[in-house]
Amino acid sequence: MEVRDVLVNPVVTEKSTDLMADYNKYTFRVDLRANKSQIKQAVEEIFKVKVRKVNTSRVTGKMRRMGRTEGKRPDWKKAIVTLEPGHSIEVFEGL
DSSP, rough: HHHHHEEEOOOHHHHHHHHHHOEEEEEEOOOOOOHHEEEEHHHHHHHHHOEEEEEEEEEEEOOEEOOOOEEEOEEEEEEEEEEOOOOOTTTTTTT
16 A cells, blocks of 8 residues: 555544644544554654554444435544654644
8 A cells, every 4th residue: 555545634623633732643534444554654754753653443434314315424444643742743733
Protein backbone atom coordinates (compact mmCIF):
# COMPACT_ATOMS: atom_id res chain seq x y z
CA MET A 1 0.00 0.00 0.00
CA GLU A 2 1.33 3.44 -0.97
CA VAL A 3 2.06 5.88 1.88
CA ARG A 4 -0.31 8.53 0.49
CA ASP A 5 -3.14 5.98 0.23
CA VAL A 6 -3.11 5.18 3.97
CA LEU A 7 -4.40 8.57 5.23
CA VAL A 8 -7.74 9.51 3.70
CA ASN A 9 -8.46 12.82 5.47
CA PRO A 10 -8.25 14.45 8.92
CA VAL A 11 -11.23 14.24 11.26
CA VAL A 12 -12.06 17.71 12.58
CA THR A 13 -14.67 17.60 15.32
CA GLU A 14 -15.01 19.31 18.66
CA LYS A 15 -13.70 16.24 20.45
CA SER A 16 -10.71 15.83 18.12
CA THR A 17 -9.70 19.50 18.49
CA ASP A 18 -9.81 19.11 22.29
CA LEU A 19 -7.52 16.07 21.97
CA MET A 20 -5.10 18.12 19.84
CA ALA A 21 -4.96 20.98 22.32
CA ASP A 22 -4.78 18.96 25.54
CA TYR A 23 -3.00 15.69 24.69
CA ASN A 24 -1.12 16.24 21.37
CA LYS A 25 -3.33 13.63 19.64
CA TYR A 26 -4.43 13.94 16.02
CA THR A 27 -7.34 12.07 14.44
CA PHE A 28 -7.37 10.76 10.86
CA ARG A 29 -9.73 8.76 8.68
CA VAL A 30 -7.59 5.94 7.25
CA ASP A 31 -7.91 3.09 4.77
CA LEU A 32 -9.76 0.04 6.14
CA ARG A 33 -6.84 -2.26 5.25
CA ALA A 34 -4.16 -0.12 6.96
CA ASN A 35 -2.55 -1.40 10.15
CA LYS A 36 -0.95 0.58 12.98
CA SER A 37 2.62 0.37 11.69
CA GLN A 38 1.57 1.57 8.22
CA ILE A 39 -0.34 4.49 9.76
CA LYS A 40 2.66 5.42 11.93
CA GLN A 41 5.01 5.30 8.94
CA ALA A 42 2.63 7.40 6.80
CA VAL A 43 2.20 10.15 9.42
CA GLU A 44 5.95 10.33 10.12
CA GLU A 45 6.81 10.50 6.42
CA ILE A 46 4.13 12.98 5.31
CA PHE A 47 4.25 15.43 8.24
CA LYS A 48 7.93 14.93 9.35
CA VAL A 49 7.02 14.28 13.01
CA LYS A 50 7.79 11.54 15.54
CA VAL A 51 4.84 9.31 16.49
CA ARG A 52 4.63 7.82 19.97
CA LYS A 53 1.45 5.70 19.69
CA VAL A 54 -1.38 4.84 17.30
CA ASN A 55 -4.88 3.78 18.38
CA THR A 56 -7.33 2.53 15.77
CA SER A 57 -11.07 2.04 15.77
CA ARG A 58 -13.41 0.64 13.15
CA VAL A 59 -16.57 2.76 12.78
CA THR A 60 -19.66 1.09 11.38
CA GLY A 61 -21.74 3.04 8.88
CA LYS A 62 -25.19 4.27 9.83
CA MET A 63 -28.41 3.05 8.28
CA ARG A 64 -30.11 5.72 6.19
CA ARG A 65 -33.51 5.93 4.51
CA MET A 66 -34.06 7.37 1.05
CA GLY A 67 -37.82 7.50 0.70
CA ARG A 68 -39.06 3.99 1.33
CA THR A 69 -35.77 2.26 0.54
CA GLU A 70 -33.05 1.74 3.12
CA GLY A 71 -29.37 2.18 2.55
CA LYS A 72 -26.20 2.03 4.61
CA ARG A 73 -23.27 4.40 4.78
CA PRO A 74 -19.92 2.66 4.33
CA ASP A 75 -17.82 1.48 7.28
CA TRP A 76 -14.61 3.41 7.92
CA LYS A 77 -11.52 3.27 10.11
CA LYS A 78 -10.38 6.00 12.50
CA ALA A 79 -6.83 6.41 13.80
CA ILE A 80 -5.87 8.57 16.79
CA VAL A 81 -2.15 9.34 16.55
CA THR A 82 -0.21 10.50 19.64
CA LEU A 83 2.92 12.51 18.86
CA GLU A 84 6.11 12.80 20.90
CA PRO A 85 6.35 15.92 23.12
CA GLY A 86 7.60 18.92 21.15
CA HIS A 87 6.16 17.74 17.82
CA SER A 88 3.02 19.10 16.18
CA ILE A 89 1.34 19.07 12.79
CA GLU A 90 1.17 22.60 11.39
CA VAL A 91 -1.84 21.89 9.16
CA PHE A 92 -4.04 21.61 12.24
CA GLU A 93 -2.69 24.67 14.02
CA GLY A 94 -5.22 27.51 13.97
CA LEU A 95 -8.33 25.31 14.20
